[in-house]
Amino acid sequence: MNRRNFFKTSLFSTLGIATSGFSALAIPGSWHKASSSRLSLEFAPYPLKLKHAFNLARSSRTTTPDVLVRLHYDGITGYGEASMPPYLGESVESACKFLSKLCLEQFTDPFRIEEILDYVDTVDSGNPAAKASVDIALHDLLGKIMQQPWYKIWGLNPDKAPHTSFTIGIDTPRIIRQKVDEASQYKILKIKMGLGNDQSLVKIIREKTNVPICVDANQGWVNKEKALEMCHWLAEQGCMFVEQPFDKTMIDETAWLSERSPLPIIADEFIQRLPDVSKAYQVYNGINIKLMKSTGMHEAYKMAILAHSLGMKVMIGCMTETSCAISAASQLSPMAHWADLDGNLLISNDPFNGAVVTDGRVIPTSEPGIGLTAFNNAYNIFSEKS
Structure with missing residues (x-):
């Protein structure tokens, strides 16, 4: 069952709140500038430096791979990120590859979150952190459009x-x-x-x-x-x-x-x-x-x-x-x-x-x-x- 059908059949699918949208194909080093009625996506690797080594039962590290994301629409910018501890299987390379596949300018209404996120989810399997980076930027953008924080x-x-x-x-x-x-x-x-x-x-x-x-x-x-x-x-x-x-x-x-x-x-x-x-x-x-x-x-x-x-x-x-x-x-x-x-x-x-x-x-x-x-x-x- 795909994501859309799961939500439709779930008892709680009606409880989701409509949120923001985004668009634009982007690859590192070449930021696309869309018209004011469309959204543009940017992303850039940004390794996180830990203050102390992070030691777990099965691993240890001093940095965490991360990709920062920006979504622009009509002069407004939303921010997101993908943090990828190595044990989860994602990497900067896989996140950038996934984000570069997105062709989001097909969506002109930034409030159609189910439709937009269903598309993002089906572009490729896995990649939850990369998908989260777009989702977070999407929420930030739409909250700014509505001029309200999401808890409200x-x-x-x-x-x-x-x-x-x-x-x-x-x-x-x-x-x-x-x-x-x-x-x-x-x-x-x-x-x-x-x-x-x-x-x-x-x-x-x-x-x-x-x-x-x-x-x-x-x-x-x-x-x-x-x-x-x-x-x-x-x-x-x-x-x-x-x-x-x-x-x-x-x-x-x-x-x-x-x-x-x-x-x-x-x-x-x-x-x-x-x-x-x-x-x-x-x-x-x-x-x-x-x-x-x-x-x-x-x-x-x-x-x-x-x-x-x-x-x-x-x-x-x-x-x-x-x-x-x-x-x-x-x-x-x-x-x-x-x-x-x-x-x-x-x-x-x-x-x-x-x-x-x-x-x-x-x-x-x-x-x-x-x-x-x-x-x-x-x-x-x-x-x-x-």
């Missing part, structure tokens, strides 16, 4: 945005302590686990702070009985939930743990797009929605609606991203029980200003679109490629 268009209350966690990756005791000090303004810490020294990580953090924690095992646990013991121990340490304890293929073990754990078990790698929400039901207690996997804000909104209807917890997460994608995700955060929107704080070369941390919460700004209040060298990133 969706009817959401920003005061209900949950506290966001700050991620503490697997590292040496000295670096972990340093990261805890850097996270002093946050009310929740997220700990990466899965290498066998999980309890020692928690003990180091507990030497520094008693703030609540959450745990992401990144598919690093393998034994369900030991995982259950760990969940009970973590509950005693002030843990709120455990994210993706087992490999995403270990469905029976995950369901077994979810039934017995004193902590909610949240799906991450298991969850990509809207159809996966139903698959996670009765296997996980909740889902982590990430724009780079959901293909953007439009489908992420529908995923949150469906998860709520099934009685599942909702978390809004992120990759290592600039303030562009973080600001986009912040528009959805009032729909979530938890948020993990610190990706922009983990990099040293963020070209944007957008949603900010206020009393431990990532609050969307009142600026129209996705809420980018300013950008520093973002324009030069594109002009240097022209």
